[in-house]
Amino acid sequence: IVASVYTIEIVEPLGIVAKKRFQDLGYDNIRTTIGDGYHGWPDEAPFNAIIVTAAVKKIPTALIDQLAEGGRMIIPVRHSDLRYYLVLVTKKNGEISYKKLIPVAFVPFTRNTD
Incomplete structure (x- = not known):
């Protein structure tokens, strides 16, 4: 693929x-x-697609920065109603757009605190 x-x-x-x-x-x-995936994999960026399989409270800027032009990211994000939704993040003409898709349940995104 x-x-x-x-x-x-x-x-x-x-x-x-x-x-x-x-x-x-x-x-x-x-x-x-x-x-710790919070900062992505900058040495291999940019990426045409990023799939995050753990829920975040805020989308990591580093992941957005690693999207290629025309790239997309799907990520479970906590919203103001305290539920988590899959969010489609798209980078087009240098602009970032967000589309809330469906409610989901994912494990929380964990960070390396060393």
Whole structure:
């Protein structure tokens, strides 16, 4: 589907298992790192698409900054009604737009506090 996939996992045992599973399945285009995904992967940016699979209270600016022109990000975000919604973030002509999609339940986004 795409040339390259980059994935960040903060929970080390999960990251190790994921990396091994991708290798065992022959997915040689998936790069896995263990760390805090809040700042994304700036050395590999920009990205055409970013998928965040943990809920945030505020969309990390670093992730928005790493979107390529025409890029999209899907991310679960807490809103003023205290529910979480999938939000589609799009970058077009240098402008960022946000579209609230559907209510969802995701694990909270965790940060590395070391």
